[in-house]
Amino acid sequence: MFKLKYRIFEEKSDMQGNDLDLLEEQSSIYGFISLKFNEEEIGYIIEEDEAPSPEDINCEMYLYHDNLTWWFETLLEVLNLLERNMYVRFQVLESADRWVSFEKNGSNLIVIFFNYFDLGGNIVSLDKITSNSKIDECIEIIDFNNFQKELITSTYKFIQEVADINQKLLNTNRFHNLCQKLMNFKEFKLEIC
Structure with missing residues (x-):
């Protein structure tokens, strides 16, 4: 089973500028993200009601934030x-050697989490890594349709949340490209992009 959770923590006022150049600069939205593949989890998320105090959650946000x-x-x-x-396979953000690979196996995905140092510079790659090159390997098996649906639904929700904060952010190159990538999936057409 695959679950994706995220939470934007940037101040809404910081994302409501009207100048297109400024919006283009701000089109990287930051917050928490957690990807759970059965028992293996990437990322970190803390819910507001789990924090001992507002000061603690603000500290956590700035220490462990991600580019959503x-x-x-x-x-x-x-x-x-x-x-x-x-x-x-793809390289985990801000990690020199942490990778996640996906291999189709019928209706399932074999998901492998491993450490591998790659100087090639491609964050996403189709090149398969031989098992003797990997270290600290962990394997999970998830349903491909569940992965696809959860990812598409969460991305749509993220775009909608950003649009609710400032519709003009969707006019930035970054969000236009994100909408285009999402629209590649025929079964899920967007009304907001």
Whole structure:
């Protein structure tokens, strides 16, 4: 089973500027994200009601924040590549050697979490890594349709939440590209992009 949770923590007032150049700069939205593949989890999320105090949650936000826009772009790219390929891997954001690979196996995905140092610079790759090159390997098996639906639904929700904060952010190159990637999936057409 795959679950994706996120929470935007940027101040709404910071994302409501009217100048398009400023909006273009602000099109990377930050917050928490958690990807759970059965028992294996990537990311960190703290709910507001779990924090001992507002000061603690603000500290957590700035210590452990992620670029949510990057995560959704990368995961949609992985999903799009999985439509045409049996294997895709991606490098975890801000990690020099942490990777996640997906390999189709019927209606399932074999998800492998591993450490591997790659100087190639491609965050997303179709090149398969041989098992003797990986270290600290962990394997999970998830349903491909569940992965696809959860990712598409969460990305749509993220775009909708950003649009509710400031509709003009959807006019930035970054969000236009994110909407385009999402629209590649025929079964899920957007009304907001």
